[in-house]
Amino acid sequence: xxxxxxxxxxxxxxxxxxxxxxxxxxxxxxxxxxxxxxxxxxxxxxxxxxxxxxxxxxxxxxxxxxxxxxxxxxxxxxxxxxxxxxxxxxxxxxxxxxxxxxxxxxxxxxxxxxxxxxxxxxxxxxxxxxxxxxxxxxxxxxxxxxxxxxxxxxxxxxxxxxxxxxxxxxxxxxxxxxxxxxxxxxxxxxxxxxxxxxxxxxxxxxxxxxxxxxxxxxxxxxxxxxxxxxxxxxxxxxxxxxxxxxxxxxxxxxxxxxxxxxxxxxxxxxxxxxxxxxxxxxxxxxxxxxxxxxxxxxxxxxxxxxxxxxxxxxxxxxxxxxxxxxxxxxxxxxxxxxxxxxxxxxxxxxxxxxxxxxxxxxxxxxxxxxxxxxxxxxxxxxxxxxxxxxxxxxx
RNA sequence: GGAGGGGUGCCGGAGUGGACAAUCGGAGCAGACUGUAAAUCUGCCGCCUUAAGGCUGCGUAGGUUCAAAUCCUACCCCCUCCA
Numbered sequence: 236x237x238x239x240x241x242x243x244x245x246x247x248x249x250x251x252x253x254x255x256x257x258x259x260x261x262x263x264x265x266x267x268x269x270x271x272x273x274x275x276x277x278x279x280x281x282x283x284x285x286x287x288x289x290x291x292x293x294x295x296x297x298x299x300x301x302x303x304x305x306x307x308x309x310x311x312x313x314x315x316x317x318x319x320x321x322x323x324x325x326x327x328x329x330x331x332x333x334x335x336x337x338x339x340x341x342x343x344x345x346x347x348x349x350x351x352x353x354x355x356x357x358x359x360x361x362x363x364x365x366x367x368x369x370x371x372x373x374x375x376x377x378x379x380x381x382x383x384x385x386x387x388x389x390x391x392x393x394x395x396x397x398x399x400x401x402x403x404x405x406x407x408x409x410x411x412x413x414x415x416x417x418x419x420x421x422x423x424x425x426x427x428x429x430x431x432x433x434x435x436x437x438x439x440x441x442x443x444x445x446x447x448x449x450x451x452x453x454x455x456x457x458x459x460x461x462x463x464x465x466x467x468x469x470x471x472x473x474x475x476x477x478x479x480x481x482x483x484x485x486x487x488x489x490x491x492x493x494x495x496x497x498x499x500x501x502x503x504x505x506x507x508x509x510x511x512x513x514x515x516x517x518x519x520x521x522x523x524x525x526x527x528x529x530x531x532x533x534x535x536x537x538x539x540x541x542x543x544x545x546x547x548x549x550x551x552x553x554x555x556x557x558x559x560x561x562x563x564x565x566x567x568x569x570x571x572x573x574x575x576x577x578x579x580x581x582x583x584x585x586x587x588x589x590x591x592x593x594x595x596x597x598x599x600x601x602x603x604x605x606x607x608x609x610x611x612x613x614x615x616x617x618x619x620x621x622x623x624x625x626x627x628x629x630x
Numbered sequence: 631g632g633a634g635g636g637g638u639g640c641c642g643g644a645g646u647g648g649a650c651a652a653u654c655g656g657a658g659c660a661g662a663c664u665g666u667a668a669a670u671c672u673g674c675c676g677c678c679u680u681a682a683g684g685c686u687g688c689g690u691a692g693g694u695u696c697a698a699a700u701c702c703u704a705c706c707c708c709c710u711c712c713a
Contacts, residue, residue, distance in 0.1 A: 512664090
């Protein structure tokens with residue numbers, strides 16, 4: 236099968252009243268209907284699940300991580316094993332992140348300059364560096380379907396000057412990545428940066444759009460800024476992105492954020508949240524998230540979510556799930572992950588068919604009306620505490 | 631019968647005159663988690679109270695002291711060793 240990487244995406248239908256679009260992304264491992272959600276499988280595995288299970292859940296595309304795979308087992312080994320698909324026995328499309336996010340999330344261990352990123356391995360402390368060119372080479376050798384440019388992400392409180400600097404560097408790196416990228420079967424997506432500053436975001440989107448990438452990602456959001464800001468920035472950015480190219484909102488999201496994102500014209504999402512949160516006992520339901528380890532589930536007969544068709548809900552009671560979590564039984568993590576990914580998968584399906592039938596606006600209102608979101612204030616406070624904890628432990 | 635050790639909050643277990651409502655674990659309760667260094671982290675956890683504050687409290691009952699989980703006396707219970 237041959238694909239032309241400049242025409243990798245088709246918008247099949249748009250929505251009156253919102254920016255939502257139904258589309259199709261062509262890859263070497265099959266076409267993917269969008270809007271789509273990619274579960275995160277950094278280390279060549281979506282934690283706790285097999286490829287068969289992912290498929291049964293309805294997952295069509297996953298995300299892998301260059302940073303992790305480079306450190307372990309190493310790009311050489313995966314290349315020798317026939318590429319990441321073969322290595323992990325996943326036959327669907329894979330997108331890899333370039334490692335740009337790790338620069339940001341592991342910042343005490345990382346330095347950035349124009350040449351690239353210098354970082355310390357979280358595994359053994361050894362020093363490594365990624366240039367934009369190396370990031371491309373590694374991803375090409377992993378043999379995945381969509382690859383990402385190396386970018387520099389900035390945190391929420393960062394001064395505008397610093398954010399601009401990172402954005403401009405991201406642009407220079409994007410150009411170098413484009414130049415380096417020789418495997419014309421793997422579309423390379425650019426990443427828009429610019430923090431929470433609309434004018435920077437506009438500038439970033441315009442600059443990158445002019446470089447004519449086959450797809451565009453929005454990076455550096457959902458990092459602790461107010462939701463209102465997130466959506467304002469997404470809106471600002473998508474307005475400047477080409478209509479006929481896929482838009483990928485990196486690191487988002489939660490069910491409610493996905494719906495919000497779709498309504499602003501986002502086609503692709505990836506996020507660690509559904510799977511991570513599952514492992515910690517928080518399961519999605521149409522009414523919002525529920526921590527199954529709560530005492531109220533101790534004696535609840537019947538499934539956690541009456542409307543769910545996933546293996547977990549079809550087979551086990553909420554009380555049993557509660558018990559597994561209380562005991563720290565390994566099965567708990569798997570069952571919860573199955574449920575959350577199925578929830579997201581059905582959400583995406585629902586979104587797509589609503590766009591198809593021209594009812595997305597109603598779908599969105601209905602979903603957001605029912606889905607109780609987590610407390611924003613608690614979210615921000617705890618995020619700060621978590622970051623403080625990280626800082627102290629790394630000192 | 632003799633000798634020794636010990637009884638602390640739901641549990642384990644520190645503390646041996648003031649800084650103790652009592653370190654620390656565990657359990658329990660609640661919350662968070664957004665391009666995964668996350669099967670992680672945070673808070674609460676005697677009673678009343680939103681809080682300030684108040685009340686009760688370290689086997690039981692007395693006592694010494696300005697002050698006792700900590701010292702003294704008696705009693706109750708548990709464990710180990712000897713007979």
